[in-house]
Amino acid sequence: MQRVFYCLLLLTGFFTAGFAAFVYAREDPAAAGPIADLLTVSSADYYQALIAEVAGNWQNYGQLFTTLQGQWFWKASLLTITVVPGLFLLHYLVIGAKHFDQGGEQVLFFPLLTRVVHFFGALSFSLLVLTGLMIVFGKYIGGGTLIRSARYVHLLSAMVFVVPACMMLVIWPKDMLPRRHDIAWLVLLGGYLSRRKKPVPAGKFNAGQKMYFWSVTLGGAVMAFTGYVIWGMGADVESVRLAAIMHNTLGMGLLAFYLTHLYMAVFAIAGSLQSMKSGYKPKEEVDILHSRYKYQQGQEAKRRF
Amino acid sequence: MARVKFLCDVERCIDCSGCVVACKEGHHVPVGVNRRRVITLDQGKSGEKSISVSCMHCADAPCIAVCPVDAIYQRDDGIVLVNKKTCIGCGYCFMACPFGAPQFPKGNIFGARGAMDKCTFCAGGPEENFSTEEKRLYGQNRIAEGKVPLCAGMCATKALLAGDADVVADVYRERVFQRGSGVNAWGWSKAYGKE
Known part of the structure; x- marks a missing residue:
């Protein structure tokens, strides 16, 4: 028991x-x-x-970044800088530039302040695009001091660009707000597919310019922030990876817009570069390309700025 | 040609950081740049393990894939090296690396990163072997001298193995056969426990 x-x-x-x-x-x-x-x-x-302890969750964005940066970003950039200008060349040859009576009556379109703001914006943004492309295609230019300097210029231009971009946001947002006639402009593609001088529906700025404006200012803010993160790496590595992906993807979109704007200004509309310097556009051009714009004529216009 | 490999035996690594110090001293690596680090997981808890991490000289190295200026290249023996004169310090390699190996010296103009610095497997760089330029930019070239990398050479417990991949794998396999691995590996109970 x-x-x-x-x-x-x-x-x-x-x-x-x-x-x-x-x-x-x-x-x-x-x-x-x-x-x-x-x-x-x-x-x-x-x-x-x-x-996870050493380099974050690599499979999260590290793998994606490696694939995109290794194989796609430079290809997509190459496609952008060949296809977009290629299409414009075709447009230039087939349809050609729009010519307006430069000797006729002139309309003050861009007052001095906007011209100065635009000049600094254009200069710094062009440098950003140029140096950005130099970094993307660095291996074909040899790398080293040249591309390293391109990075410094990229940073400086970005710092400069912030000022005119902010001023544009003060000067232009009213004219840049989307209107109903912008849809009609987009359907017509701004009338650029025809040689006829028929008035197209656009206010002071057409739908294309509005799209460019908002992508450069709001997109520019995203670019500035992500660029700052990439430059200083002042975040954990996963955020830096995500920032780099965003910066390069958005950068290519802005590049396409930039090339479009450049083509319009330099080639598609004869004398358009001149009007960005003098501020005056031919009345004929305004009546056709910006048919909804209520401009002031004569002496009254000059007193605005 | 033989392919080189690093292997850190986590059963043997005792977190002494000797490999880190040897590397830094031997190559005169600037402050803030670590070509090798010892990572400790679960510090102070049961099951704490340490492992020495540096560039793993990957077969399909992500850093080489993302470098926008082709500054990084791989030798026939698998060693991944950087050309500091071509490097622009963009940091893409750091973002692509799963081991956090690429390091950047600070203090340049506009707070920019300097040229990338990472483990060379003690094989110098693209400059001429044993030249002062090679020594200044990349440190010693022990591979050209026929020696193992500093970190593995000085590892007191021989946790860190470096060299021909086949030989390294054989050494490690032998160890695992003798002592087991994981929960079967030696430890306190095996050393002091009763039969």
């Missing part, structure tokens, strides 16, 4: 100890951290715990 009692007591003790050990073992890994039981699991799990 006594032996049976002892056996039962021992068995109960064993079971209690076993149960306690089981519970402890189940709770312990959670309390101890990610790798307390790492060596009972696969080495891949161990690697993941390690890498």
Whole structure:
């Protein structure tokens, strides 16, 4: 009888100890951290715990960044700087530039302040595009001091560009707000697909200019922020990766817009570069390309600025 | 040609950071730049493990893929090296690297990053072997001297192995056969526990 009692007591003790050990073992890994039981699991799990400590979750954005930067960004940039100008060349050859009577009556379109703001914006943005492309295609230019300098110029131009971009946001937003006739302008593609001088629906700025304006100012803000993160790496590595992806993707979009704006200003509308210097546009051009714009004529216009 | 490899045996690494100090001292690596680091997981908890991490000289290295100026290249023996004269310090390699290996010296103009610096497997760089230029930019070239990298050479517990991949794998396999790995590896209970 006594032996049976002892056996039962021992068995109960064993079971209690076993149960306690089981519970402890189940709770312990959670309390101890990610790798307390790492060596009972696969080495891949161990690697993941390690890498999270070293370089963030690489599979999150690291892999994406590697694929995009290694294979796609430069190809897409190359496509942008060949296809977009290629299409414009075709347009120039087939349809040609729009010519307006430069000698006729003139309308003050861009007062002095806007011209100065636009000049600094154009200069710094052009430098941003140029140096950005130099970095993207650095391997074909040899890298080294030249591309390193391009990065410094990229940073300086960005700092300069912030000022005119902010001023544009003060001067132009009213004229840049989307209107209903902008849809008609987009459907017509601004009338650039025909040689006829038929008035197109646009206010002071057409839908294309509005799109460019908002992508350069609001998109520019995103570019400035992500660029700042990339430059200083003042964030965890995953955010820096995401910032680099955003910066390069958005950058290509802005590049396409920039090339379009450049083509319009330099080639598509004869004398348009001149009007950005003098501020005056031929009345004929305004009546056709900005048919909804209520401009002031004569002496009254000159007094506005 | 043989391919080189680093292997850190986590059962042996004791977090002494000797490899880090040897590397920094031997190559005169500037302050703030670490070509090698010891990472400790679950510090102070049961199951704490340390591992020495540097450039792993990947077979399909992401840093080479993303470099916009082709400053990074791979030798036939697998060693990944950087040409500091071509590097523009953009930091893409750091973003692409799963080991956080690329490092950048600070203090340049406009707070820009200097040329990327990382583990060379003690194989110098693209400059002429044993030239002063190579020593100044990349540190010692022990591979050309026929020696193992400094970190592995000085590792007191021989946790860090470096060299021909096949030989390194053989050494490690032998160890695992003798002592087991993971929970079966040696430790306190194996050393002091009763039979």
